[in-house]
Amino acid sequence: MFFAEIIGQQEVKRNFIRTVTEQRIPHAQLLRGPEGVGKLGLAIAYAQYICCENRSANDSCGVCPSCVKYKKLAHPDLHFVFPIIKPPSKSSVVCDDFISEFREMVLRNPYFGVNEWYAKISGDAKQGLIYSNESEEIIRKLSLKTYESEYKIMIIWLPEKMHGTCANKLLKILEEPPEKTVFLMVSNEPDQIITTILSRTQHIFIPRLSDIDITNALLTNDELEIETEDANYAAHIANGSYLNAISVLNDGDESKINFERFTMVMRLAWQVGNKKDHASLKTLRKWSDDMAAATTGRERQKNFLSYSQRMTRENFIRNIQQPELNYLTSIETEFSNRFSPFINERNVEELMNEFSLAEKQIEQNVNAKMIFFDLTLKIIMLLKR
Numbered sequence: 001m002f003f004a005e006i007i008g009q010q011e012v013k014r015n016f017i018r019t020v021t022e023q024r025i026p027h028a029q030l031l032r033g034p035e036g037v038g039k040l041g042l043a044i045a046y047a048q049y050i051c052c053e054n055r056s057a058n059d060s061c062g063v064c065p066s067c068v069k070y071k072k073l074a075h076p077d078l079h080f081v082f083p084i085i086k087p088p089s090k091s092s093v094v095c096d097d098f099i100s101e102f103r104e105m106v107l108r109n110p111y112f113g114v115n116e117w118y119a120k121i122s123g124d125a126k127q128g129l130i131y132s133n134e135s136e137e138i139i140r141k142l143s144l145k146t147y148e149s150e151y152k153i154m155i156i157w158l159p160e161k162m163h164g165t166c167a168n169k170l171l172k173i174l175e176e177p178p179e180k181t182v183f184l185m186v187s188n189e190p191d192q193i194i195t196t197i198l199s200r201t202q203h204i205f206i207p208r209l210s211d212i213d214i215t216n217a218l219l220t221n222d223e224l225e226i227e228t229e230d231a232n233y234a235a236h237i238a239n240g241s242y243l244n245a246i247s248v249l250n251d252g253d254e255s256k257i258n259f260e261r262f263t264m265v266m267r268l269a270w271q272v273g274n275k276k277d278h279a280s281l282k283t284l285r286k287w288s289d290d291m292a293a294a295t296t297g298r299e300r301q302k303n304f305l306s307y308s309q310r311m312t313r314e315n316f317i318r319n320i321q322q323p324e325l326n327y328l329t330s331i332e333t334e335f336s337n338r339f340s341p342f343i344n345e346r347n348v349e350e351l352m353n354e355f356s357l358a359e360k361q362i363e364q365n366v367n368a369k370m371i372f373f374d375l376t377l378k379i380i381m382l383l384k385r
Contacts, residue, residue: 001044001070001110003059007242008213009038012206016046017058025050025151026202028174028183030159032190033206036243041110042206043155043184044070047078050182051149066149073103076147079154081138083114083128083161085121094137095130111242114158114188115254115299127298130162135169142178152178156185160192167194174200192363208240217242224249239327248329254300255329258307261291263335266383269376270342273384284376292368301368305359311336312351315343347382354378 003013019025031039049055053064060067069075082102086093095102098121105112105120118128138154146152156162162170174183174197185201187193214235218224226234226249238245247255268284271277291301314328318340328336343351358375362368 001041001048002062003042003045003049006038006041006045006110007217008209009042009206012042012204013045015204016042017049020050020055021057025182027177027181028185028201030185030187030190030193030198030201030203031206032187032203034208034241035113035188036111036238036241036245037206037209038111038242039186039188039206040106040155040157043186044073044106044110047153047155047182047184050151050153051075051077069148073106075149077149077152079138079141079152080157081130081134081154081159082117082157083130085118085128086131087122092133093131094134096137111246113243115303118299128158128161130156130159130166132163132165134163135166138166138170139173142173142181146180151180151182153182153184156183158187159185159197160187160189162193164194167197171196171200209238209242210240211235214238214240214242214245218245218249237327237329254303255307258304259311259332259335261287261304262308262311263339265376265379266339266342269379270383273380284380285373288372288376289369291372298362298365298368301362301372302359305355305362309352309355309359312343312348312355315340316348319343342383351379351382354382 003017006013031043033039045060048060048067048070051066051070052060053066054061060070062071066075070078073080080099080102081095082098084093084095084098101121102117105117114128121128142152142154144152159167159170171194177183183201185193190198190203211232212235215228215231218226218231218234219228230249234245234248237248265284265287268277268280268287271280272284290296291304310327311332314332315336318328318336354375358371361371
Protein backbone atom coordinates (compact mmCIF):
# COMPACT_ATOMS: atom_id res chain seq x y z
CA MET A 1 0.00 0.00 0.00
CA PHE A 2 1.31 3.43 -0.96
CA PHE A 3 1.13 6.67 1.01
CA ALA A 4 -0.45 8.12 -2.13
CA GLU A 5 -3.42 5.78 -1.70
CA ILE A 6 -4.24 7.24 1.72
CA ILE A 7 -6.59 10.22 1.73
CA GLY A 8 -5.04 13.45 3.03
CA GLN A 9 -2.88 13.24 6.19
CA GLN A 10 0.08 14.87 4.44
CA GLU A 11 1.80 16.01 7.65
CA VAL A 12 1.55 12.53 9.18
CA LYS A 13 3.02 11.00 6.01
CA ARG A 14 5.93 13.46 6.04
CA ASN A 15 6.70 12.63 9.67
CA PHE A 16 6.68 8.89 8.97
CA ILE A 17 9.01 9.33 5.99
CA ARG A 18 11.33 11.50 8.07
CA THR A 19 11.74 8.78 10.71
CA VAL A 20 12.92 6.38 7.98
CA THR A 21 15.27 8.76 6.16
CA GLU A 22 16.81 9.86 9.46
CA GLN A 23 16.95 6.23 10.68
CA ARG A 24 15.08 7.12 13.84
CA ILE A 25 12.13 4.74 13.74
CA PRO A 26 10.48 4.42 17.18
CA HIS A 27 10.04 0.78 18.12
CA ALA A 28 6.47 1.22 19.40
CA GLN A 29 4.01 3.73 17.95
CA LEU A 30 0.32 4.25 18.64
CA LEU A 31 -1.72 5.69 15.77
CA ARG A 32 -4.75 7.14 17.50
CA GLY A 33 -7.75 9.02 16.16
CA PRO A 34 -11.37 8.68 15.05
CA GLU A 35 -12.60 5.76 13.01
CA GLY A 36 -12.47 6.23 9.25
CA VAL A 37 -9.55 8.67 8.96
CA GLY A 38 -7.05 6.20 7.46
CA LYS A 39 -5.07 4.95 10.45
CA LEU A 40 -4.79 1.31 9.35
CA GLY A 41 -3.88 2.25 5.78
CA LEU A 42 -1.24 4.67 7.05
CA ALA A 43 0.28 1.96 9.26
CA ILE A 44 0.54 -0.45 6.32
CA ALA A 45 1.94 2.21 3.96
CA TYR A 46 4.50 3.17 6.63
CA ALA A 47 5.50 -0.47 7.10
CA GLN A 48 5.89 -0.90 3.34
CA TYR A 49 8.03 2.25 3.14
CA ILE A 50 10.27 1.01 5.96
CA CYS A 51 10.87 -2.31 4.16
CA CYS A 52 11.07 -0.95 0.60
CA GLU A 53 14.41 -1.65 -1.08
CA ASN A 54 14.30 1.31 -3.46
CA ARG A 55 12.13 3.94 -1.75
CA SER A 56 11.78 7.46 -3.14
CA ALA A 57 11.57 10.69 -1.16
CA ASN A 58 7.78 10.46 -1.04
CA ASP A 59 6.73 6.82 -1.28
CA SER A 60 7.63 3.17 -1.75
CA CYS A 61 8.88 2.05 -5.16
CA GLY A 62 6.12 -0.54 -5.64
CA VAL A 63 8.27 -2.89 -7.75
CA CYS A 64 10.98 -4.30 -5.48
CA PRO A 65 10.43 -7.83 -4.08
CA SER A 66 9.37 -6.39 -0.72
CA CYS A 67 6.74 -4.08 -2.24
CA VAL A 68 5.39 -6.87 -4.42
CA LYS A 69 4.74 -8.95 -1.29
CA TYR A 70 3.31 -5.96 0.57
CA LYS A 71 0.87 -5.44 -2.28
CA LYS A 72 -0.70 -8.76 -1.25
CA LEU A 73 -0.08 -8.14 2.49
CA ALA A 74 1.90 -11.38 2.43
CA HIS A 75 5.40 -10.24 3.37
CA PRO A 76 6.99 -12.80 5.75
CA ASP A 77 8.22 -10.03 8.10
CA LEU A 78 4.83 -8.32 8.33
CA HIS A 79 2.50 -9.59 11.04
CA PHE A 80 -1.06 -8.61 11.95
CA VAL A 81 -2.99 -8.81 15.21
CA PHE A 82 -6.67 -7.88 15.30
CA PRO A 83 -9.87 -8.71 17.23
CA ILE A 84 -11.57 -11.94 16.23
CA ILE A 85 -14.66 -13.91 17.26
CA LYS A 86 -14.23 -17.49 18.42
CA PRO A 87 -16.61 -19.91 16.68
CA PRO A 88 -18.63 -22.13 19.05
CA SER A 89 -17.07 -25.21 17.46
CA LYS A 90 -13.51 -24.20 18.42
CA SER A 91 -11.91 -24.07 21.85
CA SER A 92 -9.07 -21.82 20.76
CA VAL A 93 -8.36 -19.44 17.88
CA VAL A 94 -5.65 -16.98 16.89
CA CYS A 95 -5.57 -14.14 14.39
CA ASP A 96 -3.85 -16.24 11.73
CA ASP A 97 -7.02 -18.34 11.54
CA PHE A 98 -8.70 -15.26 10.03
CA ILE A 99 -5.75 -13.73 8.16
CA SER A 100 -7.17 -14.49 4.69
CA GLU A 101 -10.39 -12.65 5.51
CA PHE A 102 -8.48 -9.74 7.03
CA ARG A 103 -6.22 -9.37 4.00
CA GLU A 104 -9.22 -9.49 1.70
CA MET A 105 -10.99 -6.80 3.73
CA VAL A 106 -8.00 -4.46 3.80
CA LEU A 107 -7.12 -4.90 0.14
CA ARG A 108 -10.70 -4.23 -0.91
CA ASN A 109 -10.94 -1.06 1.16
CA PRO A 110 -8.74 -0.08 4.15
CA TYR A 111 -11.46 2.32 5.32
CA PHE A 112 -13.71 -0.18 7.07
CA GLY A 113 -15.24 -0.19 10.52
CA VAL A 114 -15.01 -2.72 13.31
CA ASN A 115 -18.66 -3.74 12.86
CA GLU A 116 -18.04 -4.47 9.19
CA TRP A 117 -15.14 -6.70 10.20
CA TYR A 118 -17.22 -8.59 12.76
CA ALA A 119 -20.00 -9.05 10.21
CA LYS A 120 -17.50 -10.57 7.77
CA ILE A 121 -16.15 -13.19 10.17
CA SER A 122 -19.31 -13.97 12.10
CA GLY A 123 -23.01 -13.91 11.38
CA ASP A 124 -23.70 -13.19 15.04
CA ALA A 125 -23.68 -9.69 16.54
CA LYS A 126 -20.88 -10.36 19.01
CA GLN A 127 -17.95 -8.44 20.40
CA GLY A 128 -14.54 -9.34 19.08
CA LEU A 129 -11.46 -9.86 21.19
CA ILE A 130 -7.73 -10.34 20.88
CA TYR A 131 -7.65 -13.48 23.00
CA SER A 132 -5.10 -14.26 25.70
CA ASN A 133 -3.41 -17.04 23.71
CA GLU A 134 -2.51 -14.54 20.97
CA SER A 135 0.40 -13.44 23.16
CA GLU A 136 2.09 -16.78 22.53
CA GLU A 137 1.82 -16.20 18.77
CA ILE A 138 3.23 -12.69 19.11
CA ILE A 139 6.20 -13.95 21.13
CA ARG A 140 6.80 -16.83 18.71
CA LYS A 141 6.76 -14.61 15.62
CA LEU A 142 9.01 -11.97 17.10
CA SER A 143 11.53 -14.55 18.32
CA LEU A 144 12.24 -15.55 14.72
CA LYS A 145 14.90 -13.88 12.63
CA THR A 146 13.78 -11.63 9.83
CA TYR A 147 13.31 -13.45 6.54
CA GLU A 148 13.95 -10.74 3.97
CA SER A 149 13.79 -7.25 5.50
CA GLU A 150 15.86 -5.39 8.02
CA TYR A 151 12.79 -4.96 10.24
CA LYS A 152 10.03 -7.17 11.58
CA ILE A 153 6.81 -5.18 11.75
CA MET A 154 3.76 -6.06 13.82
CA ILE A 155 0.57 -4.08 13.17
CA ILE A 156 -1.95 -4.39 16.00
CA TRP A 157 -5.37 -3.16 14.90
CA LEU A 158 -7.55 -2.12 17.86
CA PRO A 159 -5.27 -2.99 20.80
CA GLU A 160 -8.09 -1.76 23.08
CA LYS A 161 -9.79 -5.11 22.31
CA MET A 162 -6.88 -7.05 23.80
CA HIS A 163 -7.47 -9.48 26.66
CA GLY A 164 -5.73 -8.43 29.87
CA THR A 165 -3.37 -11.42 29.90
CA CYS A 166 -2.29 -10.73 26.33
CA ALA A 167 -1.84 -7.01 27.07
CA ASN A 168 0.40 -7.73 30.05
CA LYS A 169 2.60 -10.09 28.04
CA LEU A 170 2.81 -7.55 25.25
CA LEU A 171 3.95 -5.00 27.82
CA LYS A 172 6.99 -7.13 28.62
CA ILE A 173 7.93 -7.24 24.93
CA LEU A 174 7.54 -3.47 24.63
CA GLU A 175 9.87 -3.00 27.60
CA GLU A 176 12.53 -5.23 26.05
CA PRO A 177 11.76 -5.33 22.33
CA PRO A 178 13.62 -7.68 19.99
CA GLU A 179 16.16 -5.90 17.83
CA LYS A 180 14.84 -4.29 14.62
CA THR A 181 11.21 -4.79 15.60
CA VAL A 182 8.53 -2.15 15.06
CA PHE A 183 5.10 -2.19 16.69
CA LEU A 184 2.41 -0.11 14.99
CA MET A 185 -0.77 -0.02 17.06
CA VAL A 186 -3.91 1.40 15.50
CA SER A 187 -6.55 2.53 17.98
CA ASN A 188 -10.01 4.11 17.85
CA GLU A 189 -10.32 4.22 21.64
CA PRO A 190 -6.87 4.62 23.21
CA ASP A 191 -8.42 5.39 26.60
CA GLN A 192 -9.40 1.72 26.76
CA ILE A 193 -5.76 0.57 26.51
CA ILE A 194 -3.92 -0.16 29.75
CA THR A 195 -1.87 2.83 30.87
CA THR A 196 1.40 0.92 31.04
CA ILE A 197 1.22 0.22 27.30
CA LEU A 198 0.20 3.82 26.56
CA SER A 199 3.25 5.08 28.45
CA ARG A 200 5.59 2.89 26.41
CA THR A 201 4.43 3.97 22.98
CA GLN A 202 4.97 7.11 20.96
CA HIS A 203 1.56 8.57 20.25
CA ILE A 204 0.80 9.71 16.70
CA PHE A 205 -2.52 11.54 16.49
CA ILE A 206 -4.27 11.02 13.16
CA PRO A 207 -6.67 13.97 12.74
CA ARG A 208 -10.03 14.13 11.06
CA LEU A 209 -9.96 14.64 7.30
CA SER A 210 -10.85 17.95 5.75
CA ASP A 211 -14.11 18.26 3.83
CA ILE A 212 -12.09 18.99 0.67
CA ASP A 213 -10.04 15.79 1.02
CA ILE A 214 -13.17 13.70 1.55
CA THR A 215 -14.98 15.34 -1.37
CA ASN A 216 -12.07 14.71 -3.73
CA ALA A 217 -11.79 11.10 -2.58
CA LEU A 218 -15.50 10.51 -3.17
CA LEU A 219 -15.43 12.08 -6.63
CA THR A 220 -12.41 9.99 -7.68
CA ASN A 221 -13.81 6.72 -6.31
CA ASP A 222 -14.53 4.54 -9.35
CA GLU A 223 -17.20 2.60 -7.45
CA LEU A 224 -19.25 5.74 -6.84
CA GLU A 225 -21.22 7.73 -9.37
CA ILE A 226 -22.14 10.95 -7.60
CA GLU A 227 -22.45 14.63 -8.35
CA THR A 228 -20.19 17.23 -6.73
CA GLU A 229 -23.11 18.55 -4.68
CA ASP A 230 -23.76 15.12 -3.17
CA ALA A 231 -20.07 14.64 -2.43
CA ASN A 232 -19.90 18.03 -0.68
CA TYR A 233 -22.96 17.18 1.41
CA ALA A 234 -21.61 13.77 2.44
CA ALA A 235 -18.21 15.26 3.31
CA HIS A 236 -19.78 17.86 5.59
CA ILE A 237 -22.02 15.32 7.36
CA ALA A 238 -19.11 12.88 7.75
CA ASN A 239 -17.37 15.06 10.35
CA GLY A 240 -13.90 14.20 9.09
CA SER A 241 -14.42 10.45 8.55
CA TYR A 242 -14.28 8.94 5.06
CA LEU A 243 -16.05 5.88 6.46
CA ASN A 244 -18.92 8.09 7.62
CA ALA A 245 -19.09 9.77 4.21
CA ILE A 246 -19.49 6.42 2.46
CA SER A 247 -22.14 5.46 5.01
CA VAL A 248 -24.06 8.69 4.33
CA LEU A 249 -24.03 8.02 0.59
CA ASN A 250 -25.04 4.39 1.02
CA ASP A 251 -27.57 5.32 3.69
CA GLY A 252 -26.45 2.22 5.54
CA ASP A 253 -28.93 -0.13 7.17
CA GLU A 254 -27.26 0.25 10.57
CA SER A 255 -27.65 4.04 10.48
CA LYS A 256 -31.31 3.69 9.54
CA ILE A 257 -31.92 1.25 12.37
CA ASN A 258 -30.18 3.47 14.92
CA PHE A 259 -32.15 6.50 13.74
CA GLU A 260 -35.43 4.61 14.07
CA ARG A 261 -34.47 3.38 17.53
CA PHE A 262 -33.47 6.85 18.70
CA THR A 263 -36.60 8.58 17.41
CA MET A 264 -38.82 5.88 18.85
CA VAL A 265 -37.38 5.96 22.35
CA MET A 266 -37.35 9.77 22.47
CA ARG A 267 -40.94 10.11 21.31
CA LEU A 268 -42.22 7.46 23.69
CA ALA A 269 -40.21 8.85 26.62
CA TRP A 270 -41.62 12.34 26.00
CA GLN A 271 -45.18 10.99 25.84
CA VAL A 272 -44.75 9.08 29.10
CA GLY A 273 -43.20 12.03 30.93
CA ASN A 274 -45.46 14.77 29.61
CA LYS A 275 -48.75 13.03 28.85
CA LYS A 276 -48.67 10.17 31.38
CA ASP A 277 -49.14 7.75 28.48
CA HIS A 278 -49.03 4.30 30.14
CA ALA A 279 -49.31 2.49 26.80
CA SER A 280 -46.08 4.19 25.71
CA LEU A 281 -44.42 3.05 28.93
CA LYS A 282 -45.31 -0.56 28.11
CA THR A 283 -43.89 -0.07 24.62
CA LEU A 284 -40.70 1.36 26.11
CA ARG A 285 -40.38 -1.68 28.36
CA LYS A 286 -40.65 -3.94 25.34
CA TRP A 287 -38.15 -1.74 23.48
CA SER A 288 -35.63 -2.10 26.29
CA ASP A 289 -36.12 -5.89 26.27
CA ASP A 290 -35.59 -5.98 22.50
CA MET A 291 -32.43 -3.88 22.80
CA ALA A 292 -31.12 -6.20 25.50
CA ALA A 293 -31.75 -9.35 23.45
CA ALA A 294 -28.77 -11.48 22.51
CA THR A 295 -29.72 -11.19 18.84
CA THR A 296 -28.98 -7.46 18.99
CA GLY A 297 -25.51 -8.07 20.36
CA ARG A 298 -23.27 -5.84 22.42
CA GLU A 299 -21.47 -4.21 19.52
CA ARG A 300 -24.74 -3.01 18.01
CA GLN A 301 -25.95 -1.94 21.45
CA LYS A 302 -22.82 0.16 21.88
CA ASN A 303 -23.17 1.50 18.35
CA PHE A 304 -26.71 2.69 19.12
CA LEU A 305 -25.62 4.37 22.35
CA SER A 306 -22.78 6.13 20.54
CA TYR A 307 -25.22 7.24 17.85
CA SER A 308 -27.58 8.55 20.56
CA GLN A 309 -24.81 10.69 22.01
CA ARG A 310 -24.16 12.18 18.59
CA MET A 311 -27.84 12.90 18.00
CA THR A 312 -28.19 14.49 21.44
CA ARG A 313 -25.28 16.79 20.68
CA GLU A 314 -26.59 17.65 17.22
CA ASN A 315 -30.06 18.47 18.53
CA PHE A 316 -28.61 20.72 21.22
CA ILE A 317 -26.50 22.55 18.61
CA ARG A 318 -29.59 22.94 16.45
CA ASN A 319 -31.59 24.23 19.42
CA ILE A 320 -29.07 27.01 20.08
CA GLN A 321 -29.26 28.13 16.44
CA GLN A 322 -25.81 27.07 15.20
CA PRO A 323 -26.69 25.25 11.95
CA GLU A 324 -23.18 25.60 10.50
CA LEU A 325 -21.95 23.32 13.29
CA ASN A 326 -24.56 20.64 12.58
CA TYR A 327 -23.72 17.30 11.01
CA LEU A 328 -27.12 15.81 10.23
CA THR A 329 -28.49 13.89 7.27
CA SER A 330 -31.66 15.17 5.62
CA ILE A 331 -33.88 12.66 7.45
CA GLU A 332 -32.19 13.47 10.77
CA THR A 333 -32.66 17.18 10.09
CA GLU A 334 -36.37 16.69 9.48
CA PHE A 335 -36.77 14.96 12.85
CA SER A 336 -34.54 17.45 14.68
CA ASN A 337 -36.48 20.45 13.44
CA ARG A 338 -39.31 19.29 15.71
CA PHE A 339 -37.36 17.54 18.45
CA SER A 340 -34.40 19.86 19.14
CA PRO A 341 -36.34 22.26 21.47
CA PHE A 342 -36.52 19.42 24.00
CA ILE A 343 -32.71 19.12 24.18
CA ASN A 344 -31.54 22.19 26.07
CA GLU A 345 -29.15 23.45 28.73
CA ARG A 346 -31.30 21.89 31.48
CA ASN A 347 -30.87 18.30 30.31
CA VAL A 348 -28.23 17.97 27.58
CA GLU A 349 -25.29 17.23 29.86
CA GLU A 350 -27.12 14.59 31.87
CA LEU A 351 -28.53 12.95 28.74
CA MET A 352 -25.03 12.68 27.29
CA ASN A 353 -23.74 11.26 30.58
CA GLU A 354 -26.50 8.65 30.76
CA PHE A 355 -25.90 7.43 27.19
CA SER A 356 -22.14 7.37 27.80
CA LEU A 357 -22.54 5.48 31.09
CA ALA A 358 -24.80 2.90 29.43
CA GLU A 359 -22.21 2.39 26.68
CA LYS A 360 -19.45 1.79 29.26
CA GLN A 361 -21.64 -0.63 31.19
CA ILE A 362 -22.38 -2.61 28.02
CA GLU A 363 -18.62 -2.79 27.41
CA GLN A 364 -18.23 -4.16 30.96
CA ASN A 365 -20.86 -6.87 30.33
CA VAL A 366 -23.36 -5.50 32.86
CA ASN A 367 -26.87 -6.95 32.46
CA ALA A 368 -28.19 -5.28 29.30
CA LYS A 369 -31.87 -5.53 30.28
CA MET A 370 -31.21 -3.53 33.44
CA ILE A 371 -29.11 -0.99 31.55
CA PHE A 372 -31.69 -0.20 28.88
CA PHE A 373 -34.73 -0.12 31.15
CA ASP A 374 -32.92 2.15 33.61
CA LEU A 375 -31.84 4.33 30.69
CA THR A 376 -35.41 4.74 29.43
CA LEU A 377 -36.61 5.82 32.89
CA LYS A 378 -33.88 8.44 33.09
CA ILE A 379 -34.67 9.73 29.60
CA ILE A 380 -38.33 10.13 30.63
CA MET A 381 -37.34 12.26 33.61
CA LEU A 382 -34.81 14.36 31.69
CA LEU A 383 -37.18 15.16 28.82
CA LYS A 384 -39.66 16.60 31.34
CA ARG A 385 -37.22 19.43 32.17
